[in-house]
Amino acid sequence: MEWNFLAAIGRITLRFMQAVGHLSLFTLESVKNLFLPPFYMRLFLRQLMNVGYYSLPVVGMTALFTGMVLALQIYVGSSRFNAESAVPTIVVIGLTRELAPVLSGLMVAGRVGAAIAAEIGTMRVTEQIDALVTLSTNPFRYLVTPRVLAGIITLPLLVLVGDIIGVAGGYLVATETLGFNAGSYIKNTFDFLESRDVISGLIKASVFGFIVTLMGCYHGFNSTGGAQGVGRATTNAVVSSFILILVSDYFLTVMLLD
Amino acid sequence: MADSPKISLKNVCKSFGSNHVLKDLSLDIEDGESLVVIGGSGTGKSVMLKCILGLLEPEQGEIFIDGQQVVGLPKSEREKSLRKTGMLFQYAALFDSLPVWENVAFGLIQAHGMNRKDAKDIAIEKLSLVGLGSDMASKSPASLSMGMQKRVGLARAIATNPEIIFFDEPTTGLDPIMGDVIDNLIRDCTRELGASTLTISHDMESAQKIADRIALLYKGSVVWIGPASEIETSGNAYVEQFVKGDVNGPIELDILKP
Ligand SMILES: Nc1ncnc2c1ncn2[C@@H]1O[C@H](COP(=O)(O)OP(=O)(O)OP(=O)(O)O)[C@@H](O)[C@H]1O
Ligand SMILES: [Mg+2]
Numbered sequence: 001m002e003w004n005f006l007a008a009i010g011r012i013t014l015r016f017m018q019a020v021g022h023l024s025l026f027t028l029e030s031v032k033n034l035f036l037p038p039f040y041m042r043l044f045l046r047q048l049m050n051v052g053y054y055s056l057p058v059v060g061m062t063a064l065f066t067g068m069v070l071a072l073q074i075y076v077g078s079s080r081f082n083a084e085s086a087v088p089t090i091v092v093i094g095l096t097r098e099l100a101p102v103l104s105g106l107m108v109a110g111r112v113g114a115a116i117a118a119e120i121g122t123m124r125v126t127e128q129i130d131a132l133v134t135l136s137t138n139p140f141r142y143l144v145t146p147r148v149l150a151g152i153i154t155l156p157l158l159v160l161v162g163d164i165i166g167v168a169g170g171y172l173v174a175t176e177t178l179g180f181n182a183g184s185y186i187k188n189t190f191d192f193l194e195s196r197d198v199i200s201g202l203i204k205a206s207v208f209g210f211i212v213t214l215m216g217c218y219h220g221f222n223s224t225g226g227a228q229g230v231g232r233a234t235t236n237a238v239v240s241s242f243i244l245i246l247v248s249d250y251f252l253t254v255m256l257l258d
Numbered sequence: 259m260a261d262s263p264k265i266s267l268k269n270v271c272k273s274f275g276s277n278h279v280l281k282d283l284s285l286d287i288e289d290g291e292s293l294v295v296i297g298g299s300g301t302g303k304s305v306m307l308k309c310i311l312g313l314l315e316p317e318q319g320e321i322f323i324d325g326q327q328v329v330g331l332p333k334s335e336r337e338k339s340l341r342k343t344g345m346l347f348q349y350a351a352l353f354d355s356l357p358v359w360e361n362v363a364f365g366l367i368q369a370h371g372m373n374r375k376d377a378k379d380i381a382i383e384k385l386s387l388v389g390l391g392s393d394m395a396s397k398s399p400a401s402l403s404m405g406m407q408k409r410v411g412l413a414r415a416i417a418t419n420p421e422i423i424f425f426d427e428p429t430t431g432l433d434p435i436m437g438d439v440i441d442n443l444i445r446d447c448t449r450e451l452g453a454s455t456l457t458i459s460h461d462m463e464s465a466q467k468i469a470d471r472i473a474l475l476y477k478g479s480v481v482w483i484g485p486a487s488e489i490e491t492s493g494n495a496y497v498e499q500f501v502k503g504d505v506n507g508p509i510e511l512d513i514l515k516p
Contacts, residue, residue: 038368119355127351130313134345135414136337136369 026218030148033140043146051112052154058111059104063162066099067091067169075178088188091170096201100162102249105208108155109241113216116147117237120220121230147213155209156202163198200256207252208245215241262325264289264422264454265310270319272309279305281478287456292448294457294465296500297475303458304348307424311345312336341369344415348426350407352399358410359395365418384413389439405431412440416447423447425457429464441467462501474500476509
């Protein structure tokens with residue numbers, strides 16, 4: 001009985017290591033192909049729209065309500081020791097450094113990562129990826145590069161928009177319901193904001209954009225077994241993106257802490 | 259080099275786990291020849307094509323294209339040799355993100371660097387060869403019937419006038435008249451364009467029309483190969499059973515006999 005148990009642990013460990021190795025190779029191959037010609041401009045532009053532009057509403061909504069709720073909660077906390085004037089600063093730092101990048105990353109993972117995995121997964125099981133190869137086209141450069149590049153570039157832009165909308169949300173709640181003075185709220189927001197607050201958030205966003213699109217491509221590429229396999233690929237792409245975003249967020253925060 | 263075969267398979271073995279699909283398969287395709295491979299469902303015909311194309315790696319054996327050993331060749335080298343081949347997949351494998359004409363023109367645009375306008379003209383011309391009018395050109399492949407998709411796939415396979423063309427069951431699912439049109443088209447590819455073609459077929463009538471030589475695949479190796487004219491008089495028990503479509507004979511069927 002206990003031997004079965006140990007064997008199971010061994011099997012799981014081996015499978016895990018195999019998956020890590022597999023994913024590392026895929027990542028290397030993807031990164032390498034980012035720098036190799038040909039570059040498919042048309043596909044890249046289409047992905048910019050898909051990943052970036054069409055994600056604006058979701059990211060905007062998320063940022064707006066996060067900024068609003070942040071102002072409320074921080075007000076509750078800071079009023080306990082008469083530090084209400086810190087609300088604008090904490091809202092803007094919380095948003096730019098942490099919440100806008102992470103929440104945008106998660107939203108885009110659900111929206112874009114899943115779609116990428118489903119599309120590429122379907123192409124895999126219907127042999128369209130094989131067909132690409134027979135037409136002398138490298139599937140990495142044709143499918144992965146435009147998506148990953150679009151993720152790396154557009155997520156910071158989305159987060160920048162999210163930062164602005166989030167701060168605006170906090171401002172609305174603070175001035176409309178918490179009785180803050182409009183002018184001093186804005187002044188406090190920018191007086192203590194440092195450029196590295198924003199930049200560290202944008203760096204995180206770029207990494208998350210890479211993670212989300214890479215996971216979509218990876219699980220799509222390796223899907224097997226028809227419609228069920230594509231469904232599994234989609235789920236795995238989203239779940240693994242979520243986990244990797246949250247884990248890498250901690251390490252990125254440590255690294256970017258000045 | 260004139261006498262050496264265009265494609266040569268030597269003792270190719272390919273298995274999936276415990277399922278040994280190709281066993282010591284050896285087969286030559288001469289320059290400018292039309293070879294038809296027949297064989298029961300699941301005997302590894304499609305797997306054989308994928309091994310030649312490099313979509314699957316055989317565990318053992320060698321494959322020569324134009325005298326060059328291609329098994330284990332790096333992807334970039336393989337890409338070059340694929341530039342002179344065309345492939346019709348059994349289930350068409352059309353790119354559903356692209357309209358019909360771009361599917362057909364894909365190889366011209368991507369691998370041969372032709373401009374889109376000229377490529378479109380050629381695509382429309384190739385579509386007319388397979389009985390599809392120019393009104394089909396801008397449709398999405400997903401909106402076509404299976405037989406129409408198959409014909410688009412055929413147009414895509416021959417669009418670049420390749421030296422080597424593989425057809426995986428080109429006439430399956432077509433009506434008899436269209437089947438005849440396609441048979442003639444494949445004949446013309448070898449006779450007029452001088453291409454070497456490897457066609458997989460279940461249809462004995464069409465096989466005899468297309469083929470210079472016919473090979474019968476059974477349990478992963480070639481059990482008979484000879485000129486198309488001799489198929490009726492081969493004296494080979496396997497061939498006779500297959501041609502007659504007889505349940506009784508040396509070919510083992512996993513069917514419960516009543
Ligand atoms: N990717 C794969 N993974 C595992 N097994 C596979 C794979 N592709 C093919 N096989 C197996 O290889 C065997 C041969 O398949 P193949 O598609 O070559 O048959 P076929 O001769 O083309 O049959 P058909 O005439 O029905 O198309 C089958 O037993 C199939 O299960
Ligand atoms: Mg087949």
